[in-house]
Amino acid sequence: MNDRDDIExxxxxxxxxxxxxxxxxxxxFVRREGGVELRVILERSNEDVSEAVDDxxxxxxxxxxxxxxxxxSxxxxxxxxxxxxxxxxxVYLRRE
Incomplete structure (x- = not known):
């Protein structure tokens, strides 16, 4: 890991x-050339969840x-x- 990863x-x-x-x-997240890929694992998806992820x-x-x-992703x-x-x-792990 490097400083750029820490900032991201x-x-x-x-x-x-x-x-x-x-x-x-x-x-x-994964740093890629030209940007960052945000990876979110969901328990289920609905309109409220999609809105939160979009935000x-x-x-x-x-x-x-x-x-x-x-x-x-x-x-x-x-x-x-x-x-x-x-x-x-x-960067985030829900307590289960």
């Missing part, structure tokens, strides 16, 4: 403030200082935590 982790956490809903199980993406885009893109997985695969740097 801080930006993701800041973007999540006020936007976490109980259905979000985990949030991680996180919007806030994260606003925090990108160098004009980098933000891509969203979301997965719905309500199975046992042991079977869930988290890719990238983990």
């Amino acid at each position: 982790a801080l930006c993701v956490v800041q973007a999540m403030l006020g936007n976490i809903v109980p259905e979000i199980r985990a949030v991680s 996180i993406v919007f806030e994260l885009e606003a925090l990108q200082t160098s004009g980098e893109s933000v891509w969203l 979301s997965v719905v997985d309500s199975g046992p935590w042991e079977s869930v695969v988290v890719v990238g740097r983990l």
Whole structure:
């Protein structure tokens, strides 16, 4: 990990403030050329959850200082935590 990853982790956490809903199980990110991929694992999806995730993406885009893109990758997985695969740097993990 490097300083850029630390800054990005801080930006993701800041973007999540006020936007976490109980259905979000985990949030991680992967730095890619030209931007960051935000990876969200959901227990289930509905309109309220989609709105919360969209708000996180919007806030994260606003925090990108160098004009980098933000891509969203979301997965719905309500199975046992042991079977869930988290890719990238983990910044949020729901207590289960």
